[in-house]
Amino acid sequence: MTRSTLLAAAVLAVFSVPAVAQDADQVVATVNGQEITLGQMIVMKQSIQDPAMAEMPDQALWDMMLDQLIRQTAVAESAEDTAGVRAQLELQRRNTLASAAVSQIAQAEPTDAELQASYDRLFAEAGSVTEYNAAHILVETQEKATELKAEVDGGADFGTVAETNSTGPSGPNKGDLGWFAADQMVPPFAEAVAALEPGQISEPVETEFGWHVIKLNETRLREAPPLAEVRDQISQMVLREKVEAQIQSLVTAADVQKTEGVDPARLNATDLLEAQ
Secondary structure (H helix, E strand, O other): OHHHHHHHHHHHHHOOOOOOOOOOOOOOEEOOOEEEEHHHHHHHHHHHOOHHHHHOOOHHHHHHHHHHHHHHHHOOOOOOOHHHHHHHHHHHHHHHHHHHHHHHHHOOOHHHHHHHHHHHHHHOOOOOOOOEEEEEEEOHHHHHHHHHHHHOOOOHHHHHHHHHHHHOOOOHOOOOOEEHHHHHHHHHHHHHOOOOOOEOOOOOEOOEEEEEEEEEEEEEEEOOOOOHHHHHHHHHHHHHHHHHHHHHHHHHHOOOOOOOOOOOHHHOOOOHHHHH
16 A cells, blocks of 8 residues: 555544534533533533632643542432432522523623613712812810800911811811712701801801811812713613613513412421431
């Protein structure tokens, strides 16, 4: 047989070997007739959290995982098929299917129209909500607050008086509270601030934290952030809403029959799980 004939025969032999199916159901081993599939191996690899294992060469990782699944399968056969085992397997099955369904629902990216509609809804009140920039002096008694208010009215610097006397966390910062909306403060404080004009100082105001003397620096209308700046957060919100809406739709459409009369105390009857 010539060299060319031998080469042709070798090539023919290679192409005549039956192809092995490479889908997730491909069996990679059996243990007492129980199949271990390529899909199970892939899922197992996806669950690896140890970075060192994830970086192992494919062959080494394959051998390690297959050996582990073989051991698991052999040991699993020795377990008793109790009511508890069956219940746990069913719960795991439903949880896996439910997670897959939620993932499928969440795959669709929100459209520009959906993002814009959610943005408009979230910031519908932007431009109509007043924010305040103020400082305060916080003390324990009305008498002390009245005394300090008189000092400020007499020409003392508000920030210096606050830094020296205020018991609140803003004291070291000359009483500065920065910008805030009325709903971020307790009602008596918010009402007092709202009644002031920029530059004015309030009479002593009592709240659950003590007595305040408040100075309003300036006000502004709250501005909405640009859509591009909050696009990712709004996209996540839209996805959550769509997933929740679809879940609710599926639950509403389901034929649900609740069994009446089962004693809730039976939740503690763990001995039932040992039944064959």
